[in-house]
Each structure stands twice: as C-alpha cells, then as structure tokens.
Amino acid sequence: MHLSNPGNPRLKEVQKLEKHAHRKATGLFSVEGLREINLAFKAGYEFDKIFICEEKIKETESYNLNFLKIIADDKVNTVSEAAYDAIAYRGSTEGIVAVLKQKEHSLNDLALPENPLLLVIEGVEKPGNLGAMLRTADAVGVDAVLLCDMGTDLYNPNVIRSGIGTVFTNKIAVDSTRNIIDFLKQKKITTYAASLQAKKIYYEFDYRKPIAFVVGEEANGLSALWQSNADEKLIISMNGTIDSLNVSVSAAVLLYEALRQRKVF
Numbered sequence: 001m002h003l004s005n006p007g008n009p010r011l012k013e014v015q016k017l018e019k020h021a022h023r024k025a026t027g028l029f030s031v032e033g034l035r036e037i038n039l040a041f042k043a044g045y046e047f048d049k050i051f052i053c054e055e056k057i058k059e060t061e062s063y064n065l066n067f068l069k070i071i072a073d074d075k076v077n078t079v080s081e082a083a084y085d086a087i088a089y090r091g092s093t094e095g096i097v098a099v100l101k102q103k104e105h106s107l108n109d110l111a112l113p114e115n116p117l118l119l120v121i122e123g124v125e126k127p128g129n130l131g132a133m134l135r136t137a138d139a140v141g142v143d144a145v146l147l148c149d150m151g152t153d154l155y156n157p158n159v160i161r162s163g164i165g166t167v168f169t170n171k172i173a174v175d176s177t178r179n180i181i182d183f184l185k186q187k188k189i190t191t192y193a194a195s196l197q198a199k200k201i202y203y204e205f206d207y208r209k210p211i212a213f214v215v216g217e218e219a220n221g222l223s224a225l226w227q228s229n230a231d232e233k234l235i236i237s238m239n240g241t242i243d244s245l246n247v248s249v250s251a252a253v254l255l256y257e258a259l260r261q262r263k264v265f
Contacts (some may be wrong), residue, residue: 024079117141
C-alpha cells in the first residue's frame with residue numbers, strides 16, 4: 001500500500017506511539033532507522049507495520065532491507081516524503097519507520113552465566129540517560145540489565161535513539177525493586193550500590209565474582225529499599241566543585257573497572 005497523505009489514519013496511529021500511554025495501551029512501539037530496525041529484527045521482534053520512503057531510504061553493507069523478504073506484504077507500506085516526515089521522530093532522512101510488538105522482559109526468563117556482570121538501574125527518568133547506559137552495557141558486554149521502578153519506559157523513542165538500538169542487543173529484565181533485590185539475593189549475586197554517603201571508593205572492591213552494580217536517578221539517588229539491601233556501597237571520587245556525575249557516566253566508570261579487573265580486554 002502506498003500512503004501519500006500525511007493525515008492518513010495509519011500514520012496518525014504511528015504518531016500516537018510517541019506517547020507512553022498509547023505504547024502501554026497497544027503493546028506497540030515505533031522504531032526509526034535501518035540500523036535500529038535491523039537490530040530489532042535480529043533480536044526476534046515481531047513487526048506490525050513498516051513504512052518506507054523510497055526517495056529517502058539508503059541501504060548500506062551492514063544495514064539493509066533483507067528482512068523484508070520474510071515479512072508479509074500487507075505489513076509493508078511505501079510513503080511519500082510528506083507522509084514520511086509526519087512520522088519521522090528524529091527529523092533525519094533515514095527513510096524507514098517500523099511499528100513493532102513489545103516483548104515481555106521477565107526476570108524468570110533471564111538466563112545468566114556462572115559469573116555474571118550485571119547493571120541494575122532504578123528510577124531513572126531521562127530517556128537519554130537510559131539509552132546511554134544501554135549503549136555502555138552493550139559495549140562492555142554485561143550479561144544483563146535489570147530495570148526497576150523506572151521513570152521512563154524501555155520503548156520510549158528517545159531511549160531507542162540515544163541507545164542506537166542497544167535496547168535490542170542487551171538482555172533486559174523489568175520488575176519492581178523488591179523483586180529484583182530478591183532475585184539477586186537468590187542467585188547469590190553481590191550488589192554494589194553507588195552512594196554519595198559511601199566510605200569506600202569504587203576501585204577498592206573485587207569485581208571478579210558474580211556482581212551487580214546498582215545506580216539510581218540523579219536527583220534523589222537510590223531508594224531507601226536499595227540503600228538498606230545492597231551488599232556494599234561505593235563512591236566515585238570527585239575532585240572538582242560538583243558532587244556527582246551524570247548517572248550514565250557513573251555506570252560506565254563502574255562497568256569498565258569491572259572489565260579491567262576481569263582482564264577482558
């Protein structure tokens with residue numbers, strides 16, 4: 001089907017997916033860009049619809065349209081440039097938007113290796129921070145990212161954009177803080193919580209065993225529940241005027257220290 005009118009009801013439905021309430025109600029989300037859509041396809045996400053602007057689409061050696069071969073024709077729509085601009089979230093000339101079905105991210109489905117390295121994120125509200133941490137988690141090769149009591153949802157377009165598609169490359173579980181604490185204790189995974197009140201600096205610990213770093217929303221830090229249940233508390237030394245780092249930077253510092261100790265490089 002070819003769509004030329006920017007006001008087409010199908011396109012209006014895509015626009016609505018920019019809102020959390022509509023994503024939650026429909027179980028769908030939108031993804032823009034060949035790289036991100038290729039990663040979602042490789043991760044086994046189910047396609048609901050695809051919109052392609054032939055005047056703008058640019059395939060590369062790494063990111064192409066080969067996935068269309070196994071997607072039903074009635075899910076694929078070509079669109080005019082004006083119609084595409086109506087649904088393109090980031091205002092670039094990627095030329096493709098897909099609507100995908102959300103996955104369940106259950107703790108019960110999480111398979112971990114013998115000596116896991118995990119990142120736990122609690123209460124983060126800014127999509128850009130979550131996306132940046134998912135990007136770092138992918139770069140480090142963490143075994144899973146656990147999200148608890150979040151202020152933003154995993155399928156926010158800004159999470160996908162800032163994480164350059166690493167929503168689809170990381171193992172992710174989403175649950176309450178209480179359930180994630182219980183899960184980690186059951187698995188005998190030592191938790192290290194970032195805290196401004198901690199006495200020990202982050203590099204004074206041994207991270208060669210099964211561990212999880214726990215980071216929280218910048219304004220208020222970790223919840224009292226995490227503060228009272230973490231096995232250890234750590235701090236990143238600050239030598240300037242301000243007293244804290246961006247949460248995504250803090251997570252990167254901690255994860256790469258663990259990587260250094262494990263001699264993965």
